[in-house]
Amino acid sequence: MSFAKRLLCATLASGVLFSATTFAASWQDSLSSAASQLSQNSGSQQGGMSxxxxxxxxxxxxxxxxxxxxxxxxxxxxxxxxxxxxxxxxxxxxxxxxxxxxxxxxxxxxxxxxxxxxxxxxxxxxxxxxxxxxxxxxxxxxxxxxxxxxxxxxxxxxxxxx
The missing domain is CATH 1.10.10 (Arc Repressor Mutant, subunit A)
Structure with missing residues (x-):
């Protein structure tokens, strides 16, 4: 494989990894936010447990x-x-x-x-x-x-x- 093809493949792979990492972090933030909101709602229920x-x-x-x-x-x-x-x-x-x-x-x-x-x-x-x-x-x-x-x-x- 030529140097240009290797460079292109490496660039694409790092872009995909960076996108996946960003998506995972975003998903984790959404999940944390939902859990926090659920926890607040559960804790505020009358007679319910957190x-x-x-x-x-x-x-x-x-x-x-x-x-x-x-x-x-x-x-x-x-x-x-x-x-x-x-x-x-x-x-x-x-x-x-x-x-x-x-x-x-x-x-x-x-x-x-x-x-x-x-x-x-x-x-x-x-x-x-x-x-x-x-x-x-x-x-x-x-x-x-x-x-x-x-x-x-x-x-x-x-x-x-x-």
């Missing part, structure tokens, strides 16, 4: 969305079934088996605060925090957090039964 809080829950370990007690897990399973949040369709069946194994009859259910809190959507997590599934919002990300919590609690119930 984007970063929801993302942290989704990306966090199972400790942040798993029930600390099986009584609370049973209540959460009822909440999830009632609100159609779990990916499994037999949520009530699993919950009933867990309640039988725990010995939570009708009388005991009415007196067990962990179970009653779970029924209201209050998840008492393994790391000692309480997450109100009703108050985290209704954004697609919030719904993913609720579904993940329900799925993790269902897995806890299945593990408890085996």
């Amino acid at each position: 984007l970063s809080s929801l993302t942290g829950l989704l990306n966090g370990g199972s400790q942040s969305l798993s029930a600390g007690t099986m009584n609370n897990a049973a209540g959460i399973m009822s909440y999830c079934a009632q609100n159609k949040l779990a990916s499994l369709t037999n949520t009530d069946n699993i919950k009933n088996q867990v309640m039988d194994k725990l010995g939570l009859g009708q009388q005991e259910q009415k007196q067990d605060t962990n179970y009653l809190e779970g029924l209201q959507g209050l998840l008492n997590t393994k790391n000692g925090e309480q997450l109100n599934l009703n108050n985290i919002g209704n954004t697609p990300l919030a719904e993913k957090v609720k579904t993940k919590a329900c799925d993790l609690v269902l897995k806890q119930g299945l593990n408890f039964l085996s």
